[in-house]
Amino acid sequence: MPEFESVRTTAEAIGRISCIKTGEEIGLLYRWDNGETQAALYEDAVLTTLDCSAHSGEPDVGAKRG
Template sequence: MPEFESVRETAEAIGRITCIKTGEEIGLLYQWDNGEMQAALDEDNSNELPTSQSSAVEPDIGATRS
């Protein structure tokens, strides 16, 4: 079995993803222990994850979460 250079084991939420039209939180941005980032959108908002080429996600660490 080949060894992978960047094995993901744990991830930490580093930002919130908000809708630019409503300001409502629609997901979270995670950073894996290997440095990779991944967006996780809430199920009721979209079936499609943004890619690094199609959209930029700005972490909003200071926002309060309800």
């Protein structure tokens, strides 16, 4: 039987995501029990998730800001 190392079973909220312009909370950041992180953004009272497991934990300081 194959083993799945990246199987997610539980997640813990580890941070709040805030709009840099208004300071309003727009989502939550979760860490899964396998170490992956995932952002969950609010959109008209519906939670939208973004899988961040393929992204580095380091910010892109050269990114253009709007």
